[in-house]
Amino acid sequence: xxxxxxxxxxxxxxxxxxxxxxxxxxxxxxxxxxxxxxxxxxxxxxxxxxxxxxxxxxxxxxxxxxxxxxxxxxxxxxxxxxxxxxxxxxxxxxxxxxxxxxxxxxxxxxxxxxxxxxxxxxxxxxxxxxxxxxxxxxxxxxxxxxxxxxxxxxxxxxxxxxxxxxxxxxxxxxxxxxxxxxxxxxxxxxxxxxxxxxxxxxxxxxxxxxxxxxxxxxxxxxxxxxxxxxxxxxxxxxxxxxxxxxxxxxxxxxxxxxxxxxxxxxxxxxxxxxxxxxxxxx
Amino acid sequence: xxxxxxxxxxxxxxxxxxxxxxxxxxxxxxxxxxxxxxxxxxxxxxxxxxxxxxxxxxxxxxxxxxxxxxxxxxxxxxxxxxxxxxxxxxxxxxxxxxxxxxxxxxxxxxxxxxxxxxxxxxxxxxxxxxxxxxxxxxxxxxxxxxxxxxxxxxxxxxxxxxxxxxxxxxxxxxxxxxxxxxxxxxxxxxxxxxxxxxxxxxxxxxxxxxxxxxxxxxxxxxxxxxxxxxxxxxxxxxxxxxxxxxxxxxxxxxxxxxxxxxxxxxxxxxxxxxxxxxxxxxxxxxxxxxxxxxxxxxxxxxxxxxxxxxxxxxxxxxxxxxxxxxxxxxxxxxxxxxxxxxxxxxxxxxxxxxxxxxxxxxxxxxxxxxxxxxxxxxxxxxxxxxxxxxxxxxxxxxxxxxxxxxxxxxxxxxxxxxxxxxxxxxxxxxxxxxxxxxxxxxxxxxxxxxxxxxxxxxxxxxxxxx
Numbered sequence: 001x002x003x004x005x006x007x008x009x010x011x012x013x014x015x016x017x018x019x020x021x022x023x024x025x026x027x028x029x030x031x032x033x034x035x036x037x038x039x040x041x042x043x044x045x046x047x048x049x050x051x052x053x054x055x056x057x058x059x060x061x062x063x064x065x066x067x068x069x070x071x072x073x074x075x076x077x078x079x080x081x082x083x084x085x086x087x088x089x090x091x092x093x094x095x096x097x098x099x100x101x102x103x104x105x106x107x108x109x110x111x112x113x114x115x116x117x118x119x120x121x122x123x124x125x126x127x128x129x130x131x132x133x134x135x136x137x138x139x140x141x142x143x144x145x146x147x148x149x150x151x152x153x154x155x156x157x158x159x160x161x162x163x164x165x166x167x168x169x170x171x172x173x174x175x176x177x178x179x180x181x182x183x184x185x186x187x188x189x190x191x192x193x194x195x196x197x198x199x200x201x202x203x204x205x206x207x208x209x210x211x212x213x214x215x216x217x218x219x220x221x222x223x224x225x226x227x228x229x230x231x232x233x234x235x236x237x238x239x240x241x242x243x244x245x246x247x248x249x250x251x252x253x254x255x256x257x258x259x260x261x262x263x264x265x266x267x268x269x270x271x272x273x274x275x276x277x278x279x280x281x282x
Numbered sequence: 283x284x285x286x287x288x289x290x291x292x293x294x295x296x297x298x299x300x301x302x303x304x305x306x307x308x309x310x311x312x313x314x315x316x317x318x319x320x321x322x323x324x325x326x327x328x329x330x331x332x333x334x335x336x337x338x339x340x341x342x343x344x345x346x347x348x349x350x351x352x353x354x355x356x357x358x359x360x361x362x363x364x365x366x367x368x369x370x371x372x373x374x375x376x377x378x379x380x381x382x383x384x385x386x387x388x389x390x391x392x393x394x395x396x397x398x399x400x401x402x403x404x405x406x407x408x409x410x411x412x413x414x415x416x417x418x419x420x421x422x423x424x425x426x427x428x429x430x431x432x433x434x435x436x437x438x439x440x441x442x443x444x445x446x447x448x449x450x451x452x453x454x455x456x457x458x459x460x461x462x463x464x465x466x467x468x469x470x471x472x473x474x475x476x477x478x479x480x481x482x483x484x485x486x487x488x489x490x491x492x493x494x495x496x497x498x499x500x501x502x503x504x505x506x507x508x509x510x511x512x513x514x515x516x517x518x519x520x521x522x523x524x525x526x527x528x529x530x531x532x533x534x535x536x537x538x539x540x541x542x543x544x545x546x547x548x549x550x551x552x553x554x555x556x557x558x559x560x561x562x563x564x565x566x567x568x569x570x571x572x573x574x575x576x577x578x579x580x581x582x583x584x585x586x587x588x589x590x591x592x593x594x595x596x597x598x599x600x601x602x603x604x605x606x607x608x609x610x611x612x613x614x615x616x617x618x619x620x621x622x623x624x625x626x627x628x629x630x631x632x633x634x635x636x637x638x639x640x641x642x643x644x645x646x647x648x649x650x651x652x653x654x655x656x657x658x659x660x661x662x663x664x665x666x667x668x669x670x671x672x673x674x675x676x677x678x679x680x681x682x683x684x685x686x687x688x689x690x691x692x693x694x695x696x697x698x699x700x701x702x703x704x705x706x707x708x709x710x711x712x713x714x715x716x717x718x719x720x721x722x723x724x725x726x727x728x729x730x731x732x733x734x735x736x737x738x739x740x741x742x743x744x745x746x747x748x
Contacts, residue, residue, distance in 0.1 A: 024500050038457055044549060044559040045457075069558060085457040087494035216549070216559075219455055219496060220681050221521040222541035226532055233525065233532065238683060252532055255634035259534045263560035270555055 002037075002086040005059060007079050011139040015065050015109055016075050017051070022086050023058030030093030031116035032210065032242055035060065036218040038085040039073050046070050047215045047225075049113040049241065050089065060086075063112035063141070069267035076275075090218045091241045094208075096120040099182040103175055104130040104150065105168045105196055107188025111142050113210055114187045119149035121185075127151050131171045133188075137162035169195045176203045183208065186245060190254050197245035209245040211236045211253060228252050291393035292321040299614040303584050306469040306552060309611060313403040315355070322350035324388060325395050332385030333397060338731030339438075341365050343382055343397055350400060359404040363417065367441030367484065368434065368730065370409065370476045371463060373402025376727045377605050409479055416486060420447035425744040428453060428511040430497045430684065433461020434726045435517035435717030437481070438733030439740070440489045446741050450488070451511075453495040456548065461519055463726070465548040466540075468578050470585070474547075498684035503691075503713060513712050513740045516691075516699065517733065520718035521681035525674055526570065530628030535562050535636040539575045539675035546582050564671025567591045568639055570625055571675035572602040577612045579673040584615055591617045594667070596624040596644050596657045620667070622646075624659065628672065638668045677723055691715075698722060706736030714740055 001021070008017040025035060034049040052061035064071050077083065094117050102121045106114035111132050122128045130150040134140045135158045147153040154171050155163030164171055169192075175181060176199070184207040186196035193209045200207040213225035213236040220238035227236050228249035234240065295311045296302075302309050313321065325347040333343040342361055349358035362369045378384075378398035386394030408414055425448045429436045432454040440450045458464055460477050485491065497503070503514055523538035525531055537545075542561070545551040551561035567583040569576050572595035580591045593612070595602060598621050602609060613619070622644040629638040643663035646655035680697035690710035692700040699708055699715040706714040716732030718724060742748070 024495075028500055042550075042557045044557075085494050087455065087457070087496055087500075089499055090496065216541055216544055217456065219521070219683050221523070222544055223523045223525065223538040224541045226525075228532060233527075252634075256532065256534060258634075259562070260560040263554060267555055267558060267560075 002083040004077055004079055004081050004083065007077075010063075010141045011065075011134075013066075014139065015063060015112075015141055016071075017061065017063045017112075018074075018077075019059050019061050020083060020086065021058060022060045022088075025086065025088045026053045026058050026060050027055045029053035029055075029060055029089040031096065031120045032094030032113075033089035033091050034218070034241060035062070035086050035088030036090060036215065037062075037074075037083055037087075039070060039077070040084050043073065043084065044070055045085075045216055045218070047090070047212070047218055047237070047241075049091075049210060049212075050116070051112040052116055053089075060088075063109060065109040068264050069271045072268070072271055087218065091237060092239070094120060094242060096124045098125040100126065101179070101181050102126045102128050102183045102185065103172060103181050104128060105172055105184065105186045105188070105192075106130070106132050106146070107168060107192040108134055108139070109141070110188030110192070110210075111146060114185065115142055115145055115149055117185055117187075118146060122149060122151065126182075129175060130154070131156065131168045133157065133168035133192075135159065167195070168192070169199050172196065173199060176200070176205065181205050185209075190250055190257065193245060193248075194250040197248070197250075201246050207245040208242050209248060210241045211243060211248065212241070212257075213237075213253065214257060214259060227256075289320060289324050291324070291396055292317045292399075294396070294399050299616070302470065303581075303615040306585055308473050309470055312406055313399055315403075315407070318350055318400055318403045319353065321396050321400060322347045325351070326387060328387055332387065333382040333395075336382040336385035338381065338727045339366050339734045341382075341401075346404065347395065347397070347400060350404070355404060355407050359408045360417070362401060362404060365734070366730070367438060368480050369401050370405035370480055371434070371472060372727060372730070373398050373400075373405055374472050374476075375463075375467060375725075377725055379606065381727065406476075409476070414483055417445060419445055419487065422449070423447040423744060425449065425512045426451070426510055427740065427744075428506045428514045429517065430503075430514065431455075431461055431517040431519060431717070431719075432459035432481075432491065433517060433519050433717065433729065434463060435729035435733040436461065436515065437484065438730040439515045439517070439716075439737045441484055441487070442734065442737035443740060444484070444487045444489050446737075448741075448744060451490040451492060453492045453497050453501075455494070455496045455518075457493050458548065459491050459493070465544040466575065466578070468543065468547055468582050470581065471578065496683065498687045503684075503688050503710065507712060512744055513714065515706070515733070515736055515740065516684065516708070516713060516715040516719060517717040517729070518681065518684050518719050520678040520723045521683075522679045523674070524677050524679060526625060526676065528625060528627045530630055530636070531674075533628050533630040533636040534634050535564065535670060536628060536672045536674065537562070539569075539571070539579045539673050540678065542579050542673045543575070543582065546586075552582070552586060561586070562671055563587060564669070565589045566669050567671045567673070568594050568620075568625075568667060568669035569673045569675055570594045571677070572597075572604055572619075573675060573677070574604045574608050576673075576675035577604045577608040577617075579675050580617045581612055581615060583671065583673065584617060588671070592620045592667070592669075593617060594620045594623050594625060594639070594641070596622065597654065598622055598646060601654045622657065623667075624657065625667075626664070629666070635670070636672055637670060638666050639672060641665055641667050678718075679722070680719060696722070704735060705739035706732060707739060712743075
């Protein structure tokens, strides 16, 4: 039973954090790895990168943005409810090593995935500067946690409502201009990761990204999550989810993420309709 | 005996092609008890039955057929279950024409006894009777066995060893048991209700199933040994799909057969939106490859509403690896064969969706390593084949998920586990392996045969220590 032990809403309810009981997974989970979950019997399998894990308590933490039917359905689960299926830990763990200065750039919900990686790099003895960005102040998540996990944490918003007024790449550019950066980790929406890698390419600084490709099994069995990296087809589920950002074909990833626009809309509309009907009955 | 030969092989009623091409219900409808008895009466009950030798799990075929002839269906199914835990599955998906039925003496002059249809009849008859009686289990031995993978090979080992008194736990990576029987074989060839009934029978025997357990990731084989499993059987299948490696292969609307069938079968995408998993619908579908998996994918696409479905294969009809019955069913339903045609690349539209395939015509040259004539491209015969959905069904290789975290297991150069062919023993003490992860892609019954051999070896090891 993958029981939900806690539930916290963030970013005006658009992002949800759940701590889930999953002792076996918690024992093995490493930063950068993901789980495949299925909410209920008729549900689809979706990958979610873990935001944390606690082997002693036997729990894992997921933080997800409500973007479609499955995440909307997941959000309806309360503390004490169980998620039908959770499998993991899957994918390769982040290779945490002492490099010197590591800059961790997170956008939107990507910050949730970035958090344990940031902490890991700091624990490995690096000088870790993190940059957390979002469109506006109310959509920022985990600012305090990120501040605690890094040597220095910078905040930016597109509208200037909190921290630096502008994009994370502006702050990153300053850091790259000012001093030596050994590694950049960029995790967030595809356009953001592309912007980060385009920038760091000019400075020839190694950049790691975590890809959120569509998956079915998550174990390398179907090839749904294939991405082109360095001109070769790789599977995000088993070869990733982290790759060298300078080698990733982001256009292709973006296209493949839009494989099912009509079905996704249809599913969401039906779910909304059902929720409204249930609310009306109450 | 002469009188017996006058009765011809009894046909099995089927859904009509034009009807079944639009639904996911099973194609053959099964024998009636009367037809089964008539068919059973054709068996000559040979002293040295070739059919038994042709069966990878050595079912006492004349033994069960004579019981059918005498009307003792319960005795007949009990006879099968002495050596085969999955008769409803085997009666449907085994290539009998290449195994038991190929060795039937009647086949020399006439048609062989329909052994597969009779096996299926018995399994279905028993299920219709309600509670299936459980065979006597040996007293508990106190030994624990872990089976990794719940496909046909793993289920065979579990079914055999539970009867011998061992404590068996099956670990499955997916959320439901069955392996390829579940995610790979479509509803119209193996109704999932039947598969779940077979698995339920195993659970009633005491086999434990642990779902969502990706062994190699969540727990290693070494850790399972440390947790107290005395023996481990690894049967994780050949779960790494091959692609063609041609330009444009990552366009939207191009699937591996594994993905296409998993979406449809395991995730029930054919019932979208009742089930949440989406699947691309094509009007004009190309399936590349000509094995059983390709036929399954093509026939699924047809049932999803495609106007046109083509099998594209670089060799000729003679070399098609699919069972004759599958090819026959596919053609009957209106699937076209595009033979001696090799895809060289895919073409996309402005949204990144596949709209066609660049092909070249082939001709057969000299035989290659596999003994089949090598297809050679005919220069200047390039052409464009329009398609809005393409499924690549050219086989699968060894998935390294488990083996990469198990350095104790020796692998061959293609990544398959090295195991003794007679016993299934690997290079890791207390660990056996069998099925596709040892042999590469093969049939359900071959995987079951490997399971049978390994189960005997494991039982011997647990009893005598070697």
